[in-house]
Amino acid sequence: MSSSLNFDSQCTSLEAIKKAAYVFSDRCALDISEDESSYICKIIPKKDSTIDNYEDFEIEFRNEVLDQELRIEIANKTDGVKNLILAFAFSKSGLSDND
Amino acid sequence: MTKFQKQNFFQNTNESYELLPFRFARINGRVLLTNLVGEYFFTKDEVLKSLVDGTLPNDSDDYLNLRSLHFICDDQTQSAKQLLGIKTRTKLSNYSNLTSLHMFVISLRCEHSCPYCQVSRQSDDKLAFDMSYETASKAVDFALSGPSPRIKIEFQGGEPLLNFDTLKFIVHDAKEKNEAIGKDLSFVIATNLAVITDEILDYCKLHDIEISTSLDGPASLHNHNRPRPGNNSYELATEGIKKVREKLGFDKVNALMTTTDKSLDDPRIIIDEYLKQGFSGIFLRPLSPYGFAIKTKKYNAYGSKKWFEFYKTGLEYILEINKSGVHFREFYSATILKKILTLKDPGYVDLRSPAGIGIGGIVYNYDGKIFASDEGRMLAEMGDNTFEIGNLATDNFKDVFLSDKLLDPLEQSMTTSAPRCSECAFEQYCGADPVFHYATTGDFLGKKAESDFCYRNYNTFSHLLDTYDSNLETRSIFESWIN
Numbered sequence: 001m002s003s004s005l006n007f008d009s010q011c012t013s014l015e016a017i018k019k020a021a022y023v024f025s026d027r028c029a030l031d032i033s034e035d036e037s038s039y040i041c042k043i044i045p046k047k048d049s050t051i052d053n054y055e056d057f058e059i060e061f062r063n064e065v066l067d068q069e070l071r072i073e074i075a076n077k078t079d080g081v082k083n084l085i086l087a088f089a090f091s092k093s094g095l096s097d098n099d
Numbered sequence: 100m101t102k103f104q105k106q107n108f109f110q111n112t113n114e115s116y117e118l119l120p121f122r123f124a125r126i127n128g129r130v131l132l133t134n135l136v137g138e139y140f141f142t143k144d145e146v147l148k149s150l151v152d153g154t155l156p157n158d159s160d161d162y163l164n165l166r167s168l169h170f171i172c173d174d175q176t177q178s179a180k181q182l183l184g185i186k187t188r189t190k191l192s193n194y195s196n197l198t199s200l201h202m203f204v205i206s207l208r209c210e211h212s213c214p215y216c217q218v219s220r221q222s223d224d225k226l227a228f229d230m231s232y233e234t235a236s237k238a239v240d241f242a243l244s245g246p247s248p249r250i251k252i253e254f255q256g257g258e259p260l261l262n263f264d265t266l267k268f269i270v271h272d273a274k275e276k277n278e279a280i281g282k283d284l285s286f287v288i289a290t291n292l293a294v295i296t297d298e299i300l301d302y303c304k305l306h307d308i309e310i311s312t313s314l315d316g317p318a319s320l321h322n323h324n325r326p327r328p329g330n331n332s333y334e335l336a337t338e339g340i341k342k343v344r345e346k347l348g349f350d351k352v353n354a355l356m357t358t359t360d361k362s363l364d365d366p367r368i369i370i371d372e373y374l375k376q377g378f379s380g381i382f383l384r385p386l387s388p389y390g391f392a393i394k395t396k397k398y399n400a401y402g403s404k405k406w407f408e409f410y411k412t413g414l415e416y417i418l419e420i421n422k423s424g425v426h427f428r429e430f431y432s433a434t435i436l437k438k439i440l441t442l443k444d445p446g447y448v449d450l451r452s453p454a455g456i457g458i459g460g461i462v463y464n465y466d467g468k469i470f471a472s473d474e475g476r477m478l479a480e481m482g483d484n485t486f487e488i489g490n491l492a493t494d495n496f497k498d499v500f501l502s503d504k505l506l507d508p509l510e511q512s513m514t515t516s517a518p519r520c521s522e523c524a525f526e527q528y529c530g531a532d533p534v535f536h537y538a539t540t541g542d543f544l545g546k547k548a549e550s551d552f553c554y555r556n557y558n559t560f561s562h563l564l565d566t567y568d569s570n571l572e573t574r575s576i577f578e579s580w581i582n
């Protein structure tokens with residue numbers, strides 16, 4: 001048995017959907033396609049996995065997509081400062097150009 | 100005149116703050132935040148959202164806590180970035196002293212026939228399965244040529260005491276060569292104690308050699324796991340533990356359990372046995388997926404989910420024991436808590452990234468082959484030489500440590516860049532285990548969603564942090580374990 005989930009492509013990033021799919025890859029594979037306004041994700045359960053209740057799974061999956069969106073936002077806002085901190089960490093190590 | 104500024108002095112005046120890198124996970128209805136150096140903070144979902152939106156009120160407790168823990172910085176705390184840089188450097192500096200643990204497999208022979216052991220041989224043929232003096236001497240040279248100021252030589256087997264002459268040769272050779280080098284040198288024998296004698300113990304006393312033995316639980320479980328002629332492995336081990344304590348001192352022997360599917364029935368009887376034998380703690384070890392376990396597919400039969408239930412029940416029981424006034428530690432939890440609560444690396448090879456293979460510990464096999472880890476040696480016994488990284492007959496320290504055979508699995512398994520790990524709130528505490536993932540999936544990185552290693556670590560970290568942060572009494576017990 002398989003089922004589908006739709007995400008509005010204006011509000012949801014494909015990256016977040018893919019990252020969420022990776023988290024659930026022990027239970028299912030996701031076949032993702034796109035029309036004008038949405039991403040359509042067909043859930044293909046793994047042979048030995050049990051997705052007993054598709055409603056529960058959908059809630060879990062949608063929440064995971066939201067968390068992944070937040071993670072992407074945090075990464076976008078902090079990548080610059082992360083590089084700066086790592087530059088401090090490696091300065092005087094002989095590995096950076098400025099030593 | 101007051102000595103301290105008022106609290107509002109420390110509040111951000113321009114009402115804006117900068118996010119510093121962090122990750123989050125959800126645990127039992129709370130949100131856990133961890134930062135670049137492993138500092139953590141539990142909060143609510145609303146706080147996380149307003150933190151990321153940039154709307155967290157700068158006079159709130161959450162704001163002040165997050166600022167002092169380096170999750171955000173503002174115009175008064177710009178030095179947070181340098182501080183995080185220094186802490187990152189301190190953490191990484193643990194890696195500069197390559198390889199302090201050197202495992203010498205001096206004999207494959209053993210009088211036990213444990214079903215999960217792939218390496219031991221029931222044989223009297225010393226020439227075929229014992230390390231020669233020539234190989235031993237080369238292994239000593241190799242071990243002493245690395246940069247680590249501390250060298251621990253661990254004698255392994257089979258049963259290393261069946262080749263006691265080579266053991267003595269290595270101790271003398273290493274001490275003699277080290278006189279000019281001056282490293283902090285120590286020795287430990289990993290033995291089942293079945294063949295220990297007074298002569299051996301006198302020698303250990305003279306050279307300050309410690310003993311590490313195996314104790315799997317009470318007699319029925321231990322003897323089931325460790326068949327030998329006479330079916331008396333437990334009796335010999337416990338008598339041996341007494342003898343070692345009498346001759347060498349109470350704390351000169353420690354014990355490790357091997358976890359099998361039979362162990363998982365009830366951790367409490369195993370813990371009771373450790374208490375009965377006077378040990379101050381136990382390591383509730385996961386079963387490794389090698390040897391017999393992989394070959395017979397027994398590993399899948401019980402997997403990490405069952406182990407995690409076993410661990411949780413055992414930990415709860417141990418906490419009750421501590422609450423009754425008996426100091427008794429669970430070493431796996433203590434190791435993880437040390438990583439979480441201090442900047443110190445407890446040196447546990449499975450919780451390091453880059454992985455601990457080779458650079459945390461290295462194995463010299465009886466025949467001169469060099470392996471990146473003990474599990475890598477077991478894979479080789481099953482016909483897969485992926486983790487054979489050199490040979491004492493032809494390779495020196497530099498050859499081995501710069502070889503692709505070691506560097507490829509190290510590079511390919513780093514958690515900082517691994518899918519899922521790179522976003523995981525526990526990445527700072529976790530490690531890479533390329534041998535495990537290679538053995539179970541065929542590649543060094545593995546797929547973390549399907550990985551037993553990931554399942555075990557993710558759940559153990561969540562459980563420990565949640566337990567530590569929810570209960571004051573438990574918190575003080577945990578703190579006593581790491582101090």
Ligand code: SF4
Pocket residue numbers: 514519520521523524525526529530547552553554556557
């Ligand atoms: S292995 Fe699992 S628990 Fe460890 S860092 Fe990676 S995702 Fe997190």
